Amino acid sequence: MMGHLHEPTTEQCDAWHRDGAVLLEHALQGAQLAAVQRAFTEASLQTRPAWLEQVVQGTAPAAFFDIPAPLSRDEVFLGLVDDPAWYGHLQAFTENRVTFIQPQFRTVPPSPLSYVGWHYDVPRSNPLHLKVQIYLDDVSRDEGAFAYVPGSHHPDSGPYPLVGDLESMPGHRVFEGAAGSAILFNSYGLHTSMVNRSRRPRRSIILIYEVGTEATFSPETFVDFAEHCTTPDRRQLFRLEPRPEPSA
């Protein structure tokens, strides 16, 4: 982890608990953002031909392209997992028990149909599950922006209607953002990717986290990055070592 860890502001803490989602504007910027964009483009160019062949075969979705094994493709990517722009927030919102589950370096081409409807990712029986979605380009509401129903992460929220048009979900918020902006959200809540009506694919990086438990401890998953995990916290983040259970 490089740089000064950002702590969530009181306003962000309130938004997290009340809404379940927090916009971190310009979380990446300047040279760092440019380096991530450049590495993303390079990794896409290297891996897209294989994906296109899988699309023809029907073994990969055409509705989005995920760069395979992205963390190993550029050092700048690995550092995003505990980037200070959001890692302090993740630690604060998980009482210092955050672990990293997986990355999705995703490009979503234009389509009149979103690849995903309003959904939650995990049931509430699952330990707290969090995601950070980082836009690599400016994203307006019609360019496949992330959207969330504020408050839907609360167990007593809803019920929510079945909708055919994503725009019809009551109370939802579309998170437009400049390149480098990130949204940190609680995956118990309803969220989606709005329709990308533009003519350009939407690029974003999604980092998936969960509160560490015995079930999430998985020393094999990121063993290839062990040499980069030189502190106890980072070894626990990458699940090379278990997060200590909180004392009763």
Place this chain on the structure above:
Amino acid sequence: MTRAPVIDAHVHVFARASTEFPRETSDHLPADREAPVERLLERMDAQGVDAAVLVQIGGTAFEQHAYLLDCLKRFPDRFLGIGLVPPDSVDPGGHMDRLADHSDGRIIGVRLSGLGGPADPFEPVDVSALKVTPIWEHAARRDFVIWLYPRAVDAHVVPHLFSGFPQVRVVCNHMMVCPGPRFWWDDKGRPQADVPMPPETRYSTMGLKIGRILNNTRGYYPYPNVCVHLSGHYAFSRQLWPYTDLDGWQQSLLMVFGCQRLMWATDFPWIDSDPGYDQLVQLPDRTFPDLSAADREHLMGRTAAQFLRFPAFRDSAGWLTPT
């Protein structure tokens, strides 16, 4: 008829290749192979199936539709038909009209597979420039049904067509699977497709996230002009009947489309020897044991009767018209 009709929404019949009934032949459909309509009617009658949709096989030329036209003429109250369009046709609309005219309107649409969109999903899709657009335009003008079985490479084009032609009735074939190029015929004479299930193409064609957690989505299909028929299990399943490895995907389709936009179908004759027509009739009750009586009626025939407008089964509710 007081009870709801039972309609098999997708079957094939074909005669031995002859001057009267010319058709293409191949290793898997040699000239002397046949699946006559009388055999189908025997199976249907034994199982209380009132009607079926005959889907053209054996060639796209008008002349190669001779057996289909003959069946529709001989059994006008039992069947509707779906034709094929020659891929190089300069006048697909004229071809479609000719099929409709020569069947007294009983060929209600055409089946499409290749859509001709850009192979790279990142490239913009210009609906007006697609090779199949004249067919869709003609379907819109003349109220033809599109019987859609796209290949995986075209899956991302599908929503563009649905959005561009909201007035065209569409039936997605075979559980909305868009197979890749790997097809073969098994030793029982059945076509087989190597497709991951649930299909990866669902993200393009259905859009809603339904998978590991069945109830985690809050949506239904946004295109009311689109139905899906449930068939082709034998080709996609890795198991024998009742193909329980496909239950999850079919439950997803049920959640998203509901029985008012789902149709039961057997894909006769491919299922005739394994598992047998009777087993396909029973399959929905095994897959969806908790359906209400009304939902079951829709799945087994009412949806097809209304959406496809079977003349024999027009009821007081009228036709189901896309909005």
